[in-house]
Amino acid sequence: MARIRLGMVGGGNDAFIGGVHRIASRIDDRFDLIAGALSSTPEKSAASAEALGIPRSYGSFEEMAEAEAAREDGIEAVSIVTPNYVHAAAAKAFLAKGIHVICDKPLTSTLEDAEALESAVAEADALFILTHNYTGYPMIRQARAMIEAGDLGDIRIVQAEYPQDWLTAPMENEGVKQAEWRTDPARSGAGGSVGDIGTHAHNLACFVSGLQVESIAADLQSWGAGRKLDDNAHMMLRFAGGARGMLWSSQVAPGNENALKLRVYGEKGGLEWSQEDPNYLWFTPLGEPKRLITRNGAGASEASQSVSRIPGGHPEGYLEGFATIYNEAADAIRAVQGGASRESAMGVLPGIAAGMDGMRFINACVTSSANDAAWTKL
Amino acid sequence: MARIRLGMVGGGNDAFIGGVHRIASRIDDRFDLIAGALSSTPEKSAASAEALGIPRSYGSFEEMAEAEAAREDGIEAVSIVTPNYVHAAAAKAFLAKGIHVICDKPLTSTLEDAEALESAVAEADALFILTHNYTGYPMIRQARAMIEAGDLGDIRIVQAEYPQDWLTAPMENEGVKQAEWRTDPARSGAGGSVGDIGTHAHNLACFVSGLQVESIAADLQSWGAGRKLDDNAHMMLRFAGGARGMLWSSQVAPGNENALKLRVYGEKGGLEWSQEDPNYLWFTPLGEPKRLITRNGAGASEASQSVSRIPGGHPEGYLEGFATIYNEAADAIRAVQGGASRESAMGVLPGIAAGMDGMRFINACVTSSANDAAWTKL
């Protein structure tokens, strides 16, 4: 099948996440990155494009959407990897032209932006895919499938956490660019750690358990001197249907790099998974010894094997999980181009609904915390 | 030094915790167990005493307190290992006679009982020691000492959890005696998991961090059909001085045996410890690689070495941690017999204050949960 012609907005210079998207788009060889508006100025964009071997560079995403839509060989899809506050405008520009959008998370920096984008997606003749990349990990897929199949019985408890330590010291005052925009409400939105990483934990908890969070009691804190956004957040969760949970997000917990961890317990068993060791899934059927299920190993099911590339014991990592989102995005794009409905084409891919859930999660956290941790509906 | 003459109340038959106390009292050879009121009837008590080689058996603790106090070679101390609701009365009986009390936790089954006992302790001419045994683990001692020495800087976040799985199915309806009394409010008190194991996590969080919990927002649940007490509890914590925390206790999380875990984070570093692997303490000085400190290994400090018995790499376990409480109780008893003040004799040993903290913790959990998780002062 021909590769999909891809453009990119953002991701110039030394931006971390742009490079990740580019590698992820190459791993399964489904995309050709041929156009970009990579930086905030035409000059910087052109320099980045040349350095990356991207043939067509534009001065702005508006210009790019216009020009590419007009070409016969224009891009079919675009990756948006800018800071959060640019997501909505950029996505709407491409959707309006029927160009499929692959957008980094969280959806936007404000709920208003998010709602406007939601409308745009509903009206668009194109797909909107949100890269909640952790859903691409094979053992996450297997965990979801096991719960769906009833291996845990009714779900009672969900424990999610995502601690990091990179903001323990006030890095934003020391010229670290990542730290600057991620702690700036104008560019990141109302959530600090809850927006940046709490959304990942929330998304994963729902994706795996198959449950929706109904209300949240949240206690947000800022430990960095003068920091405006939360860098540590404690939450209690109530899920629709009755399950309960806890969620911890932190950027100030020394000894944690990207220690996203999910534990789900039901009446018949329990599952545990850790992002830093993603090829392992621990499964305890009640009353039996704990089992270590490995990616593509004995015990791996179709759900994980179908998104694995190499044999068990040869670890896949973050980039492969991310690549699965791109690979499935390619499938989905080709499917709708072939006439499939958007819903059927999306499959388990995270889209606008997951994005809206994330925005409501951030807002509920901030609101609850402002109300002394009162239970707040999403 | 001569061994201390010890009696025991409760602990007959196949009671789990009585046997633990007896082994703990023998390991360091500081006690002779010579008297008991081990069961609910004189006949059962006598049978248990004979089976255990305990020379003097009594029909009740009242009788035992009376008789032993009258003997020249009577017991100097007594271990109380009954279900919670008996603790207060038994302890008061011995304290009134000047016999030192070593009592299992939680302190009592009601706050009223606890307050009465508190008064009795204050007036008594004897020590009251509460076996919060996890404080006896060497690496817990080291963690406490490191925090006290400032190795973590100001403490910001405390994460404590104690999940088990033994009540996932309704064992109390299947004739399991342990499950029966631990799920019965009349014998256990108002707290289920929060009383039985949440108190351990709370105690350890405070013991190690050196902080006091000021208020709690708690969400208690009962998953077992018809169960009257909580078997799963989610809590957010606010400590005096500003630190924040979370606490999870559960008896319905399949795959967890006694998975008590404590993590403490400060501005300069983090510590992690797990009861199931107690000889290890993970320490991350901010900006440096994580270090695995082992009991009696390189990196072990005086605080842990002084309560270790064997070389590093030869694991000590639960019984040795428990024995340390007994060993220090022996030191304390000899010290007050030699004229030391009760306070100086107790050292870091948990006593009535820790017990009252635990009772207030249980009550705050139950009250908060009844008020939709409103913040509740301890």
Place this chain on the structure above:
Amino acid sequence: MARIRLGMVGGGNDAFIGGVHRIASRIDDRFDLIAGALSSTPEKSAASAEALGIPRSYGSFEEMAEAEAAREDGIEAVSIVTPNYVHAAAAKAFLAKGIHVICDKPLTSTLEDAEALESAVAEADALFILTHNYTGYPMIRQARAMIEAGDLGDIRIVQAEYPQDWLTAPMENEGVKQAEWRTDPARSGAGGSVGDIGTHAHNLACFVSGLQVESIAADLQSWGAGRKLDDNAHMMLRFAGGARGMLWSSQVAPGNENALKLRVYGEKGGLEWSQEDPNYLWFTPLGEPKRLITRNGAGASEASQSVSRIPGGHPEGYLEGFATIYNEAADAIRAVQGGASRESAMGVLPGIAAGMDGMRFINACVTSSANDAAWTKL
């Protein structure tokens, strides 16, 4: 049942292993330690005995054997915890008086001594028990039982290792007493690491697999400057029946405390166990996920539960494994006193045969290494 009257030879001062034996003898309350010849002089012995609360002290083991045998209330059994070169003479003195012997390993310092002791045991009217304490770990018992039951099918491969690091630097030249005698051929025998810890790994490999080592190819080295005995040894093993194995013992591998590890593989599955985390046994049935079997947890069998004291998730350690040897020694002594045959009384307890196997193992290692690692029969 009445406690067994016990004496001890060696174990004065700060000797490590004597204290271990004493604790182990107390844990299950089967022994009263009432007599000792604890040190090399009557004065030191008496001082140690008094400090330990042992009522009768002797100036030598010969004197003690004589005197205790003559008393009606004399010791029934004796623990020998001296350096290796004293084992044979002491053991023979007590065996000759019909006093049961519990002896530390390795059996003796020379094969000649061992053979003389073997004869003495054969002729004695008393039991000889060798404290290969690692055989007392519950999960080792379970591993042995699983292999005996055929859970692994025919055994093909045995991987054993026991690395330490305490002799990496030349401690024996720095006044460390343990290091002095353990590196001195006159007091330890022909084997350094192979005698001190290689024998443990060899014993455990055979105990668990149910196989006997038939021949060894060994490459022994001394890394410590001027050290006369091996401190690192590499071995390849051939077992009777065809299985093969490797064994590594080391005292110079930085980062290893007492990292005894055993892995056994058969045609139907594999088992893995590590002494530093002894409550876990990893079992992989071929073609299924790895299972984590825990002591007294789900999956624990009678073989491990019968030698466990406390619930799963509450770790037992080195001292409890050691105590199991003492507990079973008490059973065995009472059994032969009651008329049972010595063989039936011993059960799985290690005795003179295990000791002779260990001596032959040491000699084969030394001989093979001297012959450029030629295969050498045991």
Place this chain on the structure above:
Amino acid sequence: MARIRLGMVGGGNDAFIGGVHRIASRIDDRFDLIAGALSSTPEKSAASAEALGIPRSYGSFEEMAEAEAAREDGIEAVSIVTPNYVHAAAAKAFLAKGIHVICDKPLTSTLEDAEALESAVAEADALFILTHNYTGYPMIRQARAMIEAGDLGDIRIVQAEYPQDWLTAPMENEGVKQAEWRTDPARSGAGGSVGDIGTHAHNLACFVSGLQVESIAADLQSWGAGRKLDDNAHMMLRFAGGARGMLWSSQVAPGNENALKLRVYGEKGGLEWSQEDPNYLWFTPLGEPKRLITRNGAGASEASQSVSRIPGGHPEGYLEGFATIYNEAADAIRAVQGGASRESAMGVLPGIAAGMDGMRFINACVTSSANDAAWTKL
């Protein structure tokens, strides 16, 4: 920099390793795969090429070498990913045309072939790179750099192992293609497990320690019924300079997927690394606690950071390590095209010398084992 024009020999159908090379060549975007002779027949090759979107397909590698060398836009480099016995002929064909060769390991199936290829490489005007991919793991690079920098002092002991379990049952008799050729001497060469995976462990031991194996004592076994090549091998190693080691390779150890593990001990410290958890490197400076160094985390040095793509705590895996070999191959090719010497261009990339070492290792293993494990020079 322009991408390198790449061809591929082998790797059609569902061959495992061909797909790995293709992904590895894409991850860092340094190659365009534009030509292939992917299968044993022109028809199959063409079908595979079309399915993979490779524009030019050839019926044989000879034809491809001829035709591509004649084109101005012909391939600059070729990846050889056939079964072992084809490596030598294919590599020589391309080297003779000045086309750089990236070849899978082991070098060839016979020592004769290897020597002929060695000559061809010496005379060629092109680079020869052998994909000992495990050398591309960041923490392996760091381990090598730490040892080179003297962090461990003089190296004493190297423990290497590579157990798998996929041949525990006789898969080659059940139609598994991978199992068929890997157990066939005509296609694999004289070594079974020692050739397939023992060479990886040997290569890594030398790469990291900076030492060369001087002689080997090997005990090779075949456990699979009727299997002609070894599937389990025990080895003792003597390194030039005096260090000693052990090496275990196995394909019949249930519970092991690709459990390559390396441990190196020197007079000042120890290092441990496991391929299944490749983002971690354990370092113990003698007398200090063990440190967990993570890829791109605190403690990561330039040696590992320079071959890392994403932040610490976001795991990289097997494919990224493999991609580093391709990335450095691209650097090397551009360097020699720019006039650099072959030696300087290669840097730490494994080449013909590493390949010859591997062949001598296989031969020494087979020879030693045939001589009852006599020490055999490489």
